[in-house]
Amino acid sequence: MWEINVKEVIKEKGKVIEGYYKPENIELHTGTYKVLHDGFKVRMVLAHADDKIVLGGYVRGYVERPCDRCLKISEMYIDGVIEAVYTFQKKQLPRNEELKDLTNEIPLNGDIIDLEERIVEAIVSSAPDVFVCNPDCKGLCPYCGADLNEEPDHVCEHAPKENIDPRFEKLLKIKNKQEG
Known part of the structure; x- marks a missing residue:
């Protein structure tokens, strides 16, 4: 479900994808946590323009995580932003040249885009380092x-x-x- 054909996006000039990403657990930088409820609600919009495919959207859901203050198991809400630009042109940087361009363009390899990678990226980058069950804990x-x-x-x-x-x-x- 989380793969899209590039030719389909180009033909339709865009695509909206909605659904639930339902892993049992998700590995974050602070540990591996159980995904709660129906998983993560995902909405993504893909648009084709200027020899690029632009992806934007969100991922929202809950994981079960212990509070960093009292250690009680609580629900942690994650609200992630999905962003990516896929390009047909391959940019090669010389090995010794510093990265000067921060456009975050991902070169397309083949006809399929794996959207699951962007979903997981949004979840992991949006998860807090420190989680408390409530601000008054x-x-x-x-x-x-x-x-x-x-x-x-x-x-x-x-x-x-x-x-x-x-x-x-x-x-x-x-x-x-x-x-x-």
Whole structure:
């Protein structure tokens, strides 16, 4: 389903493709996660112009991922943008020449474009490095691991009684003296 014939796009001057991308899991830069619900909703528009095929669209869906603060499994929403320009002209850069052109053109090899590569690219590039289940998540106690969302008044018995950096001891003495 996620392949398109170049000749078909040229003949029709464009094409709209919609559907659901349904892998069981997706590998992101932070780990491999289960894809939820019906998978990722995908909508792509391909247009042929100036000896190029321009692709634009979106991919949206949810994965199951642990919160980076409290470690509870939560739903993470991913809203990715699909963009690509396929060209019929092959550009060869000399090996020692720096990349000066950032047009991100992909040379066409054959009559088939694999759109799945662009879908996965959009998902991976849109996934956040840090995910929290909600902005107010308090996380875990650094000493005993208690969930501070469930125990907001938690006072840990494992915490050091006085944890003062020796470099700040004099400042603490001054503060205590000023407070009386």
